[in-house]
Structures are given as C-alpha cells and as structure tokens.
Amino acid sequence: MSTLTEKVQASSLQFRATRSTAARVAAEREAILADPGFGKHFTDHMVSIDWTLERGWHDAQLKPYGPLSLDPAASVLHYAQEIFEGLKAYRHQDGSIWTFRPQANAERLQRSARRLALPELPTDIFIESIRQLVQADADWVPSAPETSLYLRPFMIANESFLGVRSAQRAAYYVIASPAGPYFAKGVAPVSIWLSTEYARAGKGGTGAAKCGGNYAASLLPQRQAYDNGCAQVLFLDTQENKYLEELGGMNVFLVCKDGTLLTPELSGSILEGVTRSSIIQLARDRGHRVQERKVSAQEWRDGFASGEIVEAFACGTAAVITPIAALKGPGFVAGDENAPAGELTMSLRKELTDIQYGRVADRHGWLTRLA
Numbered sequence: 001m002s003t004l005t006e007k008v009q010a011s012s013l014q015f016r017a018t019r020s021t022a023a024r025v026a027a028e029r030e031a032i033l034a035d036p037g038f039g040k041h042f043t044d045h046m047v048s049i050d051w052t053l054e055r056g057w058h059d060a061q062l063k064p065y066g067p068l069s070l071d072p073a074a075s076v077l078h079y080a081q082e083i084f085e086g087l088k089a090y091r092h093q094d095g096s097i098w099t100f101r102p103q104a105n106a107e108r109l110q111r112s113a114r115r116l117a118l119p120e121l122p123t124d125i126f127i128e129s130i131r132q133l134v135q136a137d138a139d140w141v142p143s144a145p146e147t148s149l150y151l152r153p154f155m156i157a158n159e160s161f162l163g164v165r166s167a168q169r170a171a172y173y174v175i176a177s178p179a180g181p182y183f184a185k186g187v188a189p190v191s192i193w194l195s196t197e198y199a200r201a202g203k204g205g206t207g208a209a210k211c212g213g214n215y216a217a218s219l220l221p222q223r224q225a226y227d228n229g230c231a232q233v234l235f236l237d238t239q240e241n242k243y244l245e246e247l248g249g250m251n252v253f254l255v256c257k258d259g260t261l262l263t264p265e266l267s268g269s270i271l272e273g274v275t276r277s278s279i280i281q282l283a284r285d286r287g288h289r290v291q292e293r294k295v296s297a298q299e300w301r302d303g304f305a306s307g308e309i310v311e312a313f314a315c316g317t318a319a320v321i322t323p324i325a326a327l328k329g330p331g332f333v334a335g336d337e338n339a340p341a342g343e344l345t346m347s348l349r350k351e352l353t354d355i356q357y358g359r360v361a362d363r364h365g366w367l368t369r370l371a
C-alpha cells in the first residue's frame with residue numbers, strides 16, 4: 001500500500017508519514033473540486049494519534065485515508081464517548097493556505113475532552129496535526145471563490161470494554177473534505193423552526209462540549225424543522241423553555257433597529273462558537289453595541305412584529321453566516337419568509353470572509369499559515 005516514509009519533527013511529537021499509493025490523479029481530483037458539495041468527498045490522507053493511560057499521546061501518523069478498525073466492544077460505539085472540531089483551510093490569491101483561529105478550536109477540543117472524560121490534546125499537537133494533513137493534501141484546497149478545505153479533527157474512546165467508566169484508550173484523527181460555496185446560488189435567507197417539544201442540551205449536560213451525542217439529540221427535531229418547511233431547528237433553554245439557546249449546529253444573533261446585536265449569553269449549555277466570538281469582535285470594532293444576555297423567543301417574535309428587531313442570522317464555520325428571514329413554530333410565523341438578507345448580516349459576513357480569504361488586513365492576528 002505505502003511507499004514513501006519520512007519522519008517529520010513536530011514540537012512535541014514525531015509524525016510518521018506514509019504517502020498514499022492510491023491518491024487520486026489530478027484529473028479525478030479536479031473533477032471533484034469543480035463541484036465538491038459539503039462533506040461528501042475526502043482527501044487522500046488522514047492523521048491519527050493514539051493515546052493510552054500509560055503512554056499518553058503517541059504514534060502520530062500521517063497516512064492514507066481509509067477505514068478504521070474498531071473492536072465491536074469499543075466504548076465509543078456503546079457510550080458515545082466522542083468529541084470533534086470543525087475548521088477550514090482557505091487558499092489565498094497568492095496560492096498560500098491559511099486557517100482561522102486554530103488555537104480557539106484546540107482549546108475548545110480540550111474543554112470538550114474534559115467534559116467527556118477524554119484525554120486533552122495539547123494545542124501545538126492539534127495545530128501540527130492540521131498542518132501535516134493540509135501540507136500533504138495541499139492540492140485538495142480549492143481556489144474558486146468561497147470554497148475551502150473543511151477540516152474535521154475528532155477523538156474517540158476505543159478501549160474494548162463494556163464496563164461504564166472513562167476510557168483508558170483513545171484515538172484522535174483528522175480528516176479533510178473539500179467544500180464548495182455553502183450557498184451555491186448566492187446567500188439565501190432561511191426560515192427556522194422553534195422546537196418547543198425537544199431540547200439539545202440541559203443544565204449540567206454536554207451542551208457546551210462539541211460532541212456527537214448533542215447532534216444525535218438534535219436530529220429528530222431537525223427533521224421536524226424540515227417537515228415544517230424550515231432549514232434549521234432552534235432550541236430553547238430547558239429550565240424555563242423560554243430563552244433562545246442555539247440551532248442544532250449554529251449560534252444565533254438578532255439585530256435591533258438601533259444597531260445593537262443580541263446573542264444568547266453562554267449558558268453552560270450553548271456551544272461557544274469561534275464564528276460567534278469573531279462576529280462579536282468585528283461588530284464591536286465597528287462601534288455596535290453587542291449584548292450577550294438572555295433573549296426570549298417572545299422578545300424575538302414581538303421585535304420582528306414591532307420593527308424593533310430588524311435582522312436575524314445564524315453563524316458557524318460551515319456556512320459562516322446564514323440570514324434568518326422568519327422564525328416559525330407551532331401555530332405562528334414571525335418575520336417574512338421571503339424577506340431579503342439583512343444589510344448588517346451581509347456586511348459582517350463579507351468582512352469575516354474577507355479576513356479568512358486574505359482580502360483585507362488580519363488586524364486581530366486570526367490567521368495561521370499552513371502551507
């Protein structure tokens with residue numbers, strides 16, 4: 001299978017590199033990059049790093065992309081001890097490849113690991129793992145406008161043991177998937193569905209951790225959103241069933257008519273998005289007031305009706321910013337499903353993507369060069 005083997009020095013771990021002999025030829029790769037979609041195609045390589053209680057992190061490898069071999073008793077398959085991250089590699093005009101705030105993703109993966117009783121991966125190893133993969137698969141980073149290489153680091157407990165306790169064996173991986181423009185036909189506002197029946201996370205639960213289990217809990221309500229003509233589901237807090245939390249995989253912002261931005265305060269059950277925190281910074285830089293506080297669904301409905309709230313959007317790495325035209329729920333529609341995207345929404349979206357693609361100055365030092 002593998003031919004070329006080389007050793008690469010990382011700051012605290014040696015990566016052993018084994019090049020794929022089954023790498024797609026240029027024509028094949030270009031055909032995929034011409035219309036990559038999202039999360040459908042994967043590059044030629046992946047990273048894996050093993051962890052055991054005795055040895056800590058060891059055996060870091062860049063290797064051909066391929067199936068994992070797991071014992072059927074691996075704890076991740078039974079008790080969902082799994083966490084993940086999502087970030088992107090962007091090709092700039094001059095061909096160089098960059099990523100956005102990877103330290104924030106590394107630190108969030110560490111927080112997720114603590115909550116899920118998994119081992120913490122040091123920040124330098126996290127960033128080196130991404131660099132290794134992106135350098136090996138640099139040709140997979142597309143260059144068309146608003147395209148990127150989506151990076152998916154994840155960690156699983158892979159000890160073969162059915163007893164219930166935190167695993168003493170785990171593995172970390174990084175895979176990469178070319179991503180087309182999220183909105184192929186231009187940024188289109190969506191309607192979202194307010195779930196009053198289900199929650200994604202509760203007080204003391206795992207809502208602030210980026211773990212697969214939270215997503216599993218959101219899939220049925222997400223299907224209800226589709227069934228009601230909505231693109232996404234919005235969840236409320238579990239104590240009062242009143243205050244906005246977030247969407248299944250995105251944070252939410254409202255824009256008031258005086259230019260104030262509102263976003264739910266981090267409640268302990270909300271995932272702290274890197275996009276969310278970047279938008280707060282960019283809006284404050286422009287002189288907008290940003291309030292992180294409790295925002296009730298009723299305040300949003302009333303605000304849309306009275307004109308006090310003039311825009312709404314969701315944000316996350318995959319789609320950056322998605323304008324929200326209407327909030328729907330059992331027996332109500334707030335806003336206008338056919339409303340165009342808000343002005344501030346679109347201008348923040350442009351500023352953030354301009355930074356990511358190197359079209360404007362990176363004044364906060366958010367970019368890290370990968371290749």
Ligand SMILES: *Cc1c(COP(=O)(O)O)cnc(C)c1O
Binds near residue numbers: 248273276
């Ligand atoms: C990943 C994620 C987000 C968005 O986080 P970003 O860092 O901005 O991509 C929001 N909510 C949930 C539940 C997530 O998993």
